[in-house]
């Protein structure tokens with residue numbers, strides 16, 4: 001699709017970039033570059049149907065290429081579609097396993113799921129999204145990727161200020177922006193663009209950054225990223241932010257071929273901005289992006305934690321224990337808590353989260369029904385075949401039927417009722433076995 005850049009946009013960037021602007025406009029007219037990531041949280045995670053012949057140099061798990069949203073690799077959370085430039089953000093954040101990490105603007109979850117894959121189910125990842133509908137999509141992506149250590153919340157950054165001051169070791173602000181860097185991927189976005197819109201975005205980002213500053217621990221790391229070229233939303237915003245908060249220090253980011261320095265002349269001549277990073281599609285094989293990494297000087301002090309308990313009763317726990325004994329090889333479940341009739345393996349018991357709108361705290365194991373426990377798909381997507389007593393590998397035909405919501409007949413006998421269903425070696429659902437039939441328990445919302 002042709003991208004109709006306005007005269008106002010072209011004049012602005014001609015003024016900023018001179019003759020190079022023609023190269024940028026030409027690059028915006030070319031096709032965007034697609035890519036995908038593997039998910040190291042999964043068993044045998046490199047075993048996917050897509051070619052891994054074009055790895056992305058700066059990402060441990062990224063590859064150029066297209067994926068199909070209906071493929072088993074996608075449904076079972078083995079792959080995540082993400083454009084190449086965006087992949088570098090989580091690598092720059094570089095979360096450490098034992099840290100408390102906040103992704104403040106997280107939906108639909110490309111960066112959150114990348115962060116979680118680096119954290120390898122250790123530490124705490126808080127994934128926040130202000131928009132409720134988008135927060136639900138975020139939560140479903142966290143589920144699909146089999147993430148256990150994330151709390152998904154639906155709050156404004158301001159809501160967090162009360163209680164979470166100085167709480168996080170690392171914060172990512174992947175800010176809502178004017179999206180200029182995504183015009184060629186999403187040409188319709190051009191129609192929302194205006195000079196005023198850029199100003200509005202810059203103003204909103206300023207408030208989000210100020211909240212992030214409060215939430216960050218002394219000694220903590222803040223990464224700010226946008227997918228726009230606009231200096232107002234990038235260098236200018238950052239230079240004003242570090243001016244308002246002299247404790248914040250811009251630190252260097254490793255640059256790979258095609259990545260460029262941030263431009264001090266676009267940010268009140270703050271020379272530290274050369275440490276920030278820009279990706280322009282005329283020089284770099286990806287969409288337009290800006291990334292800046294900062295640390296909050298000072299020595300870290302740990303926030304005191306008060307914990308809550310929402311434990312199931314002994315009887316309720318006995319239903320879960322019975323399920324585990326019958327169907328799983330490993331009995332080591334801990335940190336169980338209850339929300340309404342649902343049982344979770346908590347990512348946190350910190351009472352601060354009680355005040356927030358929490359969509360998911362850790363891994364949803366399943367639901368308490370009358371005198372029994374029924375497992376949820378989230379749990380299956382976080383299990384490995386060795387964790388299960390019985391796994392049934394479906395044929396092409398059985399898989400298609402099951403995804404469609406039908407029960408399927410099988411030749412094997414299974415001694416237990418709840419079995420893992422796998423296709424091409426990838427677990428994707430529970431199945432309820434009885435008498436050579438697998439009853440369909442695939443969630444209605446996921447059926448194809």
Ligand SMILES: C[S@@+](CC[C@H](N)C(=O)[O-])C[C@H]1O[C@@H](n2cnc3c(N)ncnc32)[C@H](O)[C@@H]1O
Nearest residue numbers: 105106107108109110111130131134174175176
């Ligand atoms: C660039 S997107 C985030 C993309 C996400 N990090 C990912 O990689 O999938 C920015 C997000 O910020 C959210 N947002 C909008 N206004 C906001 C505000 N005032 N405070 C915090 N987030 C906001 C948007 O709903 C949007 O989901």
